[in-house]
Amino acid sequence: MTDHLNDETLDDLREDLERRRAELTNNSKRALDDIREGRERGGGGGDSVDESTEEQGRSTMLRLKDRERKLLTKVNRALERLESDDYGYCLECDEPIPEKRLQARPVTLYCIDCKEERERSEERRKTRPGLMDDFQA
Ligand SMILES: [Zn+2]
DSSP states (O other): OOOSSOHHHHHHHHHHHHHHHHHHHHHHHHHHHHHHHHHHHHHTTGGGSOHHHHHHHHHHHHHHHHHHHHHHHHHHHHHHHHHTTOTTBOTTTOOBOOHHHHHHOTTOOSOHHHHHHHHHHHHHHTTOTTHHHHHHO
16 A cells, blocks of 8 residues: 555656656657658658668667657556555565655655665676766765
8 A cells, every 4th residue: 555645646646657658658659750751751862861860860769769668668667556556665675665756756666775776786787897986985
């Protein structure tokens, strides 16, 4: 049960998450439209299409889509947890996540301790020794 958050707060967070989901869905639709439009424009001009520019545009689009897709997954997971009354509890240690943290980052599924621990181990995997230590010193 999500009992450390009141209904009003949960409604606000759900609204926020649903708005983000709508924005992300619209964004990826728009990105697809842009790709399609670009292809149509290039159709009539023979070899006037600058292929490297087109290639660049496409990879930017794909990167963006990838990032958006990841965020969309997070938003959906948060919404699922809202539905099942698990929202607001850390996925890792089951401790309640403070309301302020949820309001700042409604997609978060971890308490600050677990999140930092995960970031530290991700950072270690990325083989960039010392970088985080410098920031945290
Ligand atoms: Zn935790």
